[in-house]
Amino acid sequence: MYKEITQARGKTNFASLTDEIGDACTYNTLCTVGQEAPKAALSAMKKFASEFEAHIKKNKCPAEVCTAFVHIYIDPHTCTGCGECMDVCPAECIEGKPNFIHMIDEFDCTKCGKCIEVCEEEAIVKTAGKLPKLPNRLIKVGKFKKH
Numbered sequence: 001m002y003k004e005i006t007q008a009r010g011k012t013n014f015a016s017l018t019d020e021i022g023d024a025c026t027y028n029t030l031c032t033v034g035q036e037a038p039k040a041a042l043s044a045m046k047k048f049a050s051e052f053e054a055h056i057k058k059n060k061c062p063a064e065v066c067t068a069f070v071h072i073y074i075d076p077h078t079c080t081g082c083g084e085c086m087d088v089c090p091a092e093c094i095e096g097k098p099n100f101i102h103m104i105d106e107f108d109c110t111k112c113g114k115c116i117e118v119c120e121e122e123a124i125v126k127t128a129g130k131l132p133k134l135p136n137r138l139i140k141v142g143k144f145k146k147h
Ligand code: SF4
Pocket: 074, 078, 079, 080, 081, 082, 083, 084, 085, 086, 096, 102, 118, 119, 120, 121, 122, 123, 124
């Protein structure tokens, strides 16, 4: 269940199920390991309740750690079309050509962050929020309209 929560597949009953299964393990297991093991899951669910809620109900990872909730995009107003990002992308999911605004194919992007490191213009943005309007085809640098 925790793995599914980090993959944006969490369900609203996961908290109550964790309690139920955790309590059952704690009180019905004969060995000490079985009795102690659920405590980590139970205390995490209590101490970080708001984090779990954000993942499951708001589709957000407040710490921006779970990649399923994070977007990486190229700001069409800042990209200079230099191509540095394309050269380092191990997933080959950046499209572009010289002097054109580059684009990331989110479907294949593993969110490794290598493109962010090389972009001297700081045009590549990592966000847990909503995506802005982005080009859906290659457009010359400076020609992408804001609205
Ligand atoms: S995103 Fe950055 S590295 Fe990639 S083409 Fe644009 S300016 Fe160059």
